[in-house]
Amino acid sequence: MQIRFKVYWRVWKQVAINALQIAFVNRATNALFLTGKTIRFLVMLVFLFLIKNNIRTFAGYTSDQVVVFFLVFNFIDSTTQALLRGVYSFGEQVRSGEFDFLLIKPLNPLFRILSGQPDIDDIIFLIPATIVSGYLISTLDISLSISNVLLFLLLCINSLLIAIALHILIVSIAIITTQVDGLVWLYRDLTGMGKFPISIYADLLRFALFFIIPVGFMLTVPAQVLMGIKPSIQIAGTLLVGVGSLGVSLIIWKKCLERYTSASS
Amino acid sequence: MKKYLRILSLSWQKGLVYRADIALWRFRQFLNSLMSLTVWNVIFAQGNDLFGYSKDQMITYIFIAAFLQGMILATSLHGLASRVYSGEISFLLLKPITLFSYFSTEEIADKIKNVFFVIIESLVLFFLFKPVLIFPEGGQLILFIIWTMGGVILNFIFSLLFGTLGFWSPETWGPKFLFFIFADFSAGKLFPLDIMPEIIQNMLFLTPFPYLSFMQTQMFLGKLDMTQTLHHSIVLLSWIGILSFINHLLWKKGLRSYQAAGQ
Amino acid sequence: MSSIPAVKVDHLKKHFKVYKKKPGFMGSIESLWHREYETVKAVDDISFDIEQGEIVGFIGQNGAGKTTTLKVLSGLLYQTSGSVSVLGYNPWKRQAAFQKQFSLVMGQKNQLWWDVPAMETFLLNQTIYEVPEKQFRNTLDALIEILDVKDIINIQVRKLSLGQRMKCELIASLLHNPKVLFLDEPTIGLDVVMQKSLRDFIRQYNKEFGATIILTSHYMDDVKELCERAIMIDRGAKVFDGQLSDLIDKYARNKILSLAFSKPVQKKLLEKYGIVKNWTGSTATMLVPRKEATKRAATMLTDLPIHDLNIEEIPLEAIIREVFGEENRLHL
Numbered sequence: 001m002q003i004r005f006k007v008y009w010r011v012w013k014q015v016a017i018n019a020l021q022i023a024f025v026n027r028a029t030n031a032l033f034l035t036g037k038t039i040r041f042l043v044m045l046v047f048l049f050l051i052k053n054n055i056r057t058f059a060g061y062t063s064d065q066v067v068v069f070f071l072v073f074n075f076i077d078s079t080t081q082a083l084l085r086g087v088y089s090f091g092e093q094v095r096s097g098e099f100d101f102l103l104i105k106p107l108n109p110l111f112r113i114l115s116g117q118p119d120i121d122d123i124i125f126l127i128p129a130t131i132v133s134g135y136l137i138s139t140l141d142i143s144l145s146i147s148n149v150l151l152f153l154l155l156c157i158n159s160l161l162i163a164i165a166l167h168i169l170i171v172s173i174a175i176i177t178t179q180v181d182g183l184v185w186l187y188r189d190l191t192g193m194g195k196f197p198i199s200i201y202a203d204l205l206r207f208a209l210f211f212i213i214p215v216g217f218m219l220t221v222p223a224q225v226l227m228g229i230k231p232s233i234q235i236a237g238t239l240l241v242g243v244g245s246l247g248v249s250l251i252i253w254k255k256c257l258e259r260y261t262s263a264s265s
Numbered sequence: 266m267k268k269y270l271r272i273l274s275l276s277w278q279k280g281l282v283y284r285a286d287i288a289l290w291r292f293r294q295f296l297n298s299l300m301s302l303t304v305w306n307v308i309f310a311q312g313n314d315l316f317g318y319s320k321d322q323m324i325t326y327i328f329i330a331a332f333l334q335g336m337i338l339a340t341s342l343h344g345l346a347s348r349v350y351s352g353e354i355s356f357l358l359l360k361p362i363t364l365f366s367y368f369s370t371e372e373i374a375d376k377i378k379n380v381f382f383v384i385i386e387s388l389v390l391f392f393l394f395k396p397v398l399i400f401p402e403g404g405q406l407i408l409f410i411i412w413t414m415g416g417v418i419l420n421f422i423f424s425l426l427f428g429t430l431g432f433w434s435p436e437t438w439g440p441k442f443l444f445f446i447f448a449d450f451s452a453g454k455l456f457p458l459d460i461m462p463e464i465i466q467n468m469l470f471l472t473p474f475p476y477l478s479f480m481q482t483q484m485f486l487g488k489l490d491m492t493q494t495l496h497h498s499i500v501l502l503s504w505i506g507i508l509s510f511i512n513h514l515l516w517k518k519g520l521r522s523y524q525a526a527g528q
Numbered sequence: 529m530s531s532i533p534a535v536k537v538d539h540l541k542k543h544f545k546v547y548k549k550k551p552g553f554m555g556s557i558e559s560l561w562h563r564e565y566e567t568v569k570a571v572d573d574i575s576f577d578i579e580q581g582e583i584v585g586f587i588g589q590n591g592a593g594k595t596t597t598l599k600v601l602s603g604l605l606y607q608t609s610g611s612v613s614v615l616g617y618n619p620w621k622r623q624a625a626f627q628k629q630f631s632l633v634m635g636q637k638n639q640l641w642w643d644v645p646a647m648e649t650f651l652l653n654q655t656i657y658e659v660p661e662k663q664f665r666n667t668l669d670a671l672i673e674i675l676d677v678k679d680i681i682n683i684q685v686r687k688l689s690l691g692q693r694m695k696c697e698l699i700a701s702l703l704h705n706p707k708v709l710f711l712d713e714p715t716i717g718l719d720v721v722m723q724k725s726l727r728d729f730i731r732q733y734n735k736e737f738g739a740t741i742i743l744t745s746h747y748m749d750d751v752k753e754l755c756e757r758a759i760m761i762d763r764g765a766k767v768f769d770g771q772l773s774d775l776i777d778k779y780a781r782n783k784i785l786s787l788a789f790s791k792p793v794q795k796k797l798l799e800k801y802g803i804v805k806n807w808t809g810s811t812a813t814m815l816v817p818r819k820e821a822t823k824r825a826a827t828m829l830t831d832l833p834i835h836d837l838n839i840e841e842i843p844l845e846a847i848i849r850e851v852f853g854e855e856n857r858l859h860l
Binding site for chain 1: 290443461
Binding site for chain 1: 652
């Protein structure tokens with residue numbers, strides 16, 4: 001099968017421009033969203049700095065490192081949300097039959113489903129948030145090396161793979177149940193637990209967050225690598241989980257597609 | 266009376282149809298509580314008095330905040346604005362029942378359901394963490410219950426207010442999202458509002474948000490004296506009064522333009 | 529016409545499992561731990577071939593299996609058993625080479641982006657189907673011309689009327705010049721004028737591009753005007769496949785006579801001319817044998833005080849209802 005990268009890129013660009021146009025039409029709503037996201041980010045930072053000023057260690061990490069865990073969470077979470085926002089409307093697409101139109105087009109339907117509506121708010125939010133994060137990290141007592149930063153970026157790509165895999169899992173289930181919201185929000189809350197290092201949670205939960213829903217590989221390991229802390233799981237293992245989860249999710253997607261019943265008219 | 270019971274039963278049935286969604290939603294609430302409890306357990310490993318809270322007080326705060334989230338903040342009226350916009354409520358307008366008593370009944374059904382689940386979750390969390398919880402004395406408990414009712418009414422008015430947006434615009438998510446962010450921040454399970462810097466607290470106390478859960482938790486924890494209790498009771502009551510007046514005006518105006526447009 | 533059929537369906541079956549909920553509150557409670565499923569045979573062993581360039585109408589009642597068949601042919605649904613091929617491809621594999629040559633239009637569903645003008649969707653489809661710029665412009669201009677939508681393609685889709693939207697949907701589906709076209713209820717909800725212009729367009733498209741078209745419709749006029757061949761489906765099975773005129777000849781034994789009298793006429797008096805369906809005294813509707821319709825009408829005109837008389841074909845809908853009637857089930 002030949003992959004038509006150029007076509008995919010052009011489609012994504014067009015879809016993104018459309019999303020931008022729509023965002024501009026609904027600019028008041030989007031301004032409110034952006035404000036909300038900013039407030040949420042800032043409040044969380046205030047909270048973490050309060051902790052930082054009041055306690056010295058946090059489950060074996062320094063309080064400075066706890067701030068970095070959150071900043072890494074915010075970066076990876078916002079990036080994946082910006083790129084994979086299309087999932088939110090998938091339930092509606094299945095119910096209304098719009099999904100049928102994605103299936104008959106000569107383009108991988110997953111591509112359109114996942115990247116369908118790049119979130120303009122998140123993309124805009126990401127720029128200042130990343131700058132602020134970079135600045136904050138530079139003020140913290142953290143030692144960064146070039147090799148760690150490069151490894152971190154590699155692991156971020158791996159995190160994107162894991163996020164894609166989890167989203168494919170969500171839409172696969174949604175093909176059958178036509179409900180997507182509950183699962184997406186569950187995903188958000190599970191990843192939200194990665195605001196703090198996953199290693200703080202009780203054994204069973206920690207195990208689940210690494211090996212059932214690989215949030216730990218997605219959020220905690222990259223932050224550990226960035227700070228030069230020994231990662232909970234080896235980097236090679238983490239990369240393997242990234243590729244493996246994507247493979248598994250694609251198999252599940254295929255199986256679920258066979259059971260698709262298509263909204264009847 | 267019978268028709269209200271019927272609405273009650275219908276709304277529970279609807280809940281059972283979407284039981285997977287409800288189970289997921291409750292599971293997420295559970296996870297959130299779990300995260301807060303874990304984080305504060307880790308933090309309190311450092312000492313027993315931080316931000317003016319003892320460990321037991323903080324843990325109690327999380328349990329109460331979880332309860333109040335189900336009792337006060339969760340609402341069945343999320344989709345009200347789009348129901349208004351799409352014209353769905355015209356059907357309700359035709360029925361021999363006032364709109365507000367219909368909505369309140371739906372809301373009550375929803376709250377009963379939530380509280381039922383919150384209690385189960387709290388029991389599970391209690392057995393997981395085996396915390397020492399603080400319970401208020403009789404008088405405070407009664408005041409807590411009254412304030413909680415006040416919070417329920419306040420949030421109900423907010424839900425109705427958001428509903429009125431639907432009279433004029435299909436785009437209602439923006440304001441609602443901002444509301445959630447503020448509610449989450451001022452009544453959140455992760456941390457109590459009063460650990461925040463003074464200036465942020467002062468700003469928030471110019472809004473009704475602290476009365477949607479935070480003040481109730483403070484009452485429960487016995488952190489308020491007589492004057493404070495009186496002061497906040499008056500403020501809570503005033504907010505209910507002001508907002509229900511605005512709400513009344515907007516619904517009246519909205520319904521008039523609604524019927525004029527023949528939706 | 530080529531020797532390979534454009535569409536080949538061989539012993540196709542598609543079964544669904546459907547969950548049955550018991551009514552009432554207790555039913556909901558019970559469904560918490562116990563659910564009953566029922567197998568619905570939406571398509572149950574259907575076979576047919578369609579040659580290139582044919583327009584074929586699928587007729588049958590709601591839920592007969594028409595749409596399900598189309599969806600299997602489009603690669604949307606995975607068949608329970610049997611095989612289908614379209615232009616020699618297996619649709620389920622969803623190969624790009626196949627998908628670029630066919631299109632599916634569903635009257636009740638939208639592919640247009642709601643918040644932007646239809647033109648944006650057209651451009652997106654151009655990219656997805658990799659239509660060369662020149663061909664795109666030519667096709668677009670031609671379609672805009674035929675469908676008369678020049679002024680609306682730059683208006684936000686949500687502001688268009690149903691008919692305008694349907695025309696834009698058609699354009700979006702046809703920009704890549706599909707060789708095979710599946711139309712599922714394309715005229716549903718449209719007014720009579722719009723229905724007619726869509727029908728004209730479909731016929732023209734078939735002629736100009738030599739496209740193979742399968743059409744399902746509620747409106748028998750669509751099928752009557754467009755399709756020479758009809759496939760009738762009932763409860764998942766094929767019950768008729770042939771010329772539409774044969775269907776009418778075969779099953780329409782009667783014609784309808786509508787009468788208005790200048791003086792009241794007794795019902796009994798009418799009964800010797802045919803079956804009286806409706807009678808008020810001053811008006812009546814009757815069924816008379818097809819072949820003798822004219823003759824009987826003439827006798828009645830001389831015998832009775834008639835001031836208005838009308839002879840009509842039985843509507844195809846009624847024929848189908850009769851064919852599908854419980855007692856008249858056919859097994860062809």
